[in-house]
Amino acid sequence: MHSVHERDKEEVVTLKVWESEKSMLHLPLYVAIKEGYFDEQGIKIQLLNRSNTATQDPYADNLADIILTDPVNCLYRKSVNPSAPLIIAVLAHRDGTFLLAREKENFTWEGLKDKNIICYPPETGPGLVMEKIIRDTGMVPMRDLCLYNRIPDELRLGVFKSGSGSYIQLTAAKAIMAEETGAGHIIARPGEKAGAFPSVLCTVQPEIINNHADAVQGFVNAIYKAQLWMQHEPDIVTGAVKIYLDELDKKTRNKIIQYYLKMGMWSPYPQVDVKTFNDITQLMKTSGQLAVPVTFKGTVNNIFASQAINTIKYIPKEEREKSWFKKIIG
Known part of the structure; x- marks a missing residue:
């Protein structure tokens, strides 16, 4: 072509x-x-x-x-x-997504145990990165924590704002804009944790x-x-x-x-x-x-x-x- x-x-x-x-x-x-x-x-x-x-x-x-x-x-x-x-x-x-919490906190990846994360499906790069971090931290997805990874992209932030999920994984631009509007606080960047x-x-x-x-x-x-x-x-x-x-x-x-x-x-x-x-x-x-x-x-x-x-x-x-x-x- x-x-x-x-x-x-x-x-x-x-x-x-x-x-x-x-x-x-x-x-x-x-x-x-x-x-x-x-x-x-x-x-x-x-x-x-x-x-x-x-x-x-x-x-x-x-x-x-x-x-x-x-x-x-x-x-x-x-x-x-x-x-x-x-x-x-x-x-x-590196993965380019950011992780947001509702409030500022002393975040650790180990602290995700028993929490709920609105994230991307595992058949996507960002979704697989999140799965890698979870497993590298010694946890098993859907056993040690719950992943909401089938929410349509256009609805994800709205679902988070309504009270579902302890954390949400967003693209960098959406994360920054969400933080500026008070929807959450950027607490971690998966790309830093996952490495290469x-x-x-x-x-x-x-x-x-x-x-x-x-x-x-x-x-x-x-x-x-x-x-x-x-x-x-x-x-x-x-x-x-x-x-x-x-x-x-x-x-x-x-x-x-x-x-x-x-x-x-x-x-x-x-x-x-x-x-x-x-x-x-x-x-x-x-x-x-x-x-x-x-x-x-x-x-x-x-x-x-x-x-x-x-x-x-x-x-x-x-x-x-x-x-x-x-x-x-x-």
Whole structure:
């Protein structure tokens, strides 16, 4: 699902990237577009989501070349279809949800015993992260505590406000806005507790790798460069946020960015390591989310990420400015 144009007698591949919806978790992608990193790699990007396509399924008719997805959806699809897209890079390294209580408290995860949590279903990334934390703390979901994980998304906060649930797991934006309106208090961030558990993966159709490996490499190079520059120069996100996440007010955006940077959300490490992969697949198996076993070798292709790390090096701003000045004066 790519298009090729003539430019200076070179082929310019346009990769169609599905992101479902705009998300702060996708910030390296937006930075790479805004700063021209994809252009540097000789490729174009066309963003697809539910608002600009007729279908809701990016896997139908090979709608997209690259699909941004959470690990649960990715690994489940791989388990039922060996030819499903391969993981080529990690876009966001941590879960991005927040946990709210009705009142401020000295919260501990062990204190969840015998409590009720309004959370996400285990077949979603945030839901599986919550299950991981609960099990890592020595508890068993639905035995040591109750999880309300089947409440429709649009009703969850209303149910919490009405008095159900001791805690509620929300997206960062909804959590911050709920706190500002007095609906609760942010007491924990699952992504900090769970550690390495990627919330967004970049996956690619196998035929795109076969036919346009250079374009795929260019895509990963640009994503890695954005992550690298964001680590050293966090202010670089400002322009991209204004363009792609303008529906969020400035105060909320800034809070989320600061939280996420502190968590290492976009650390410049695009590879998927074996331990993280095995931890996720084992947890999915335990929670009944994996149809049949999947293998690291058959699911992950770290070649592009490794090449990006070896190729793209951060250049301090002052050195870039000196280089630019030298070009100007000849």
